[in-house]
Amino acid sequence: MNSSPLTTSNETGRHDMRRNHIYPGQRFVAVLISAIGVGAYGCKDSASISDEVQAPLSSLAVTPGALQPAFSGNITEYTVDAPTSATTVTVTATPKDSTTAMTINGAPSSAGQGRSVPLGAPGTTTIVSIVLESQTGQESTYAVAVTRLQSSNNNLSALTVEPGTLDPAFAPGTLTYTANVATSVAEVIVSATKSDPNAVLSGSIADPGVGQATGQATIPLGGPGTSTPVIITVTAPNGNSKTYSITVNRAAPSSDNNLSALTVTGGSLVPGFAASTTAYQVGVPANVASVTVSATKSDSDAVMSGDVTAGTGVATGQATFLLVPLIPRPVSIIITAPNGASKSYTITIIRALL
Numbered sequence: 049m050n051s052s053p054l055t056t057s058n059e060t061g062r063h064d065m066r067r068n069h070i071y072p073g074q075r076f077v078a079v080l081i082s083a084i085g086v087g088a089y090g091c092k093d094s095a096s097i098s099d100e101v102q103a104p105l106s107s108l109a110v111t112p113g114a115l116q117p118a119f120s121g122n123i124t125e126y127t128v129d130a131p132t133s134a135t136t137v138t139v140t141a142t143p144k145d146s147t148t149a150m151t152i153n154g155a156p157s158s159a160g161q162g163r164s165v166p167l168g169a170p171g172t173t174t175i176v177s178i179v180l181e182s183q184t185g186q187e188s189t190y191a192v193a194v195t196r197l198q199s200s201n202n203n204l205s206a207l208t209v210e211p212g213t214l215d216p217a218f219a220p221g222t223l224t225y226t227a228n229v230a231t232s233v234a235e236v237i238v239s240a241t242k243s244d245p246n247a248v249l250s251g252s253i254a255d256p257g258v259g260q261a262t263g264q265a266t267i268p269l270g271g272p273g274t275s276t277p278v279i280i281t282v283t284a285p286n287g288n289s290k291t292y293s294i295t296v297n298r299a300a301p302s303s304d305n306n307l308s309a310l311t312v313t314g315g316s317l318v319p320g321f322a323a324s325t326t327a328y329q330v331g332v333p334a335n336v337a338s339v340t341v342s343a344t345k346s347d348s349d350a351v352m353s354g355d356v357t358a359g360t361g362v363a364t365g366q367a368t369f370l371l372v373p374l375i376p377r378p379v380s381i382i383i384t385a386p387n388g389a390s391k392s393y394t395i396t397i398i399r400a401l402l
Contacts, residue, residue, distance in 0.1 A: 102186035105178070106144040110137050110192055111162075126192045132170045132199040132285070138162040139192065141178050151179045170198045170246075170285060199244050202284040204292060206241040206262075209278075212296065223292050231272040231299040231386065232349075238294065239264045240280050251279040251291070273300030301387035304347035309364075310381075312395060313340045326393045332371065334400040340368045341395065343381050354380040354392070371399035 212227035358365030
């Protein structure tokens with residue numbers, strides 16, 4: 049009688065051991081099933097799978113600008129570059145479910161109706177938040193980072209040299225110029241105006257300050273006959289730069305030592321006057337006791353000396369000469385050009401015998 053319960057107890061124990069024991073072959077099958085399960089049903093990327101967006105949008109647009117990346121209902125974060133001129137952008141969104149409530153930056157918004165969002169200063173980023181809540185209480189948030197770009201305008205809108213004229217005429221896209229000035233000009237005033245007042249001038253002209261458009265500088269020139277470079281660099285707010293250059297040519301001293309006119313009262317020059325002819329004769333009647341010689345310089349900055357004189361800046365010189373019958377009266381006129389070169393004109397005047 050006692051053996052029977054033992055037998056039953058032992059058999060029961062053996063049955064329990066068989067139930068709990070996992071054989072090596074069974075362990076391999078279990079591991080394989082587990083691996084297949086993970087591969088087929090493993091973790092998903094909630095940022096890129098539409099099933100994870102509980103209350104999705106069907107469309108989203110920002111103007112001016114373009115979403116990066118392109119819109120997809122399962123992508124919830126975007127960036128937009130707005131032009132520097134844009135002080136606001138319009139955000140237009142439509143929920144996939146027309147019963148979904150939506151706010152844009154906290155303000156209730158209707159599907160498909162644009163909402164204006166103010167932007168900060170150029171170079172700043174404004175975050176636009178679109179929050180959606182379905183009637184079942186599911187929520188989703190889309191975020192758009194709108195960056196107002198800084199200006200790339202590094203043009204000049206005006207450029208002048210005083211005295212002088214730019215060659216070629218100014219144009220914003222033309223970067224190289226020359227300006228010719230007289231030999232007497234020792235300095236010029238250069239004025240440059242920025243297309244974007246927030247750009248920065250540098251080089252020969254200092255920047256007038258943020259928001260100020262026009263800069264000006266007095267540029268000393270080298271001696272007569274030399275060239276002086278003027279360099280103006282315009283740097284846009286976004287850092288892009290452009291350089292304009294002017295070569296100011298100061299004329300060399302004039303070499304003009306010619307007369308432009310020569311006359312004698314009471315008689316005529318023989319031969320007739322020509323600037324390149326330097327020797328003349330004049331015969332006057334016996335009753336002419338004196339004559340006046342007038343000479344005019346081609347270059348008023350030349351100097352007239354000799355028997356007829358005229359200083360710098362004075363074009364014409366005159367002198368009167370007494371005559372004696374039959375005795376030649378020579379008149380010498382020397383013209384010295386600003387560069388120092390000289391030329392002599394002579395007139396021999398003969399009074400006839402009574």
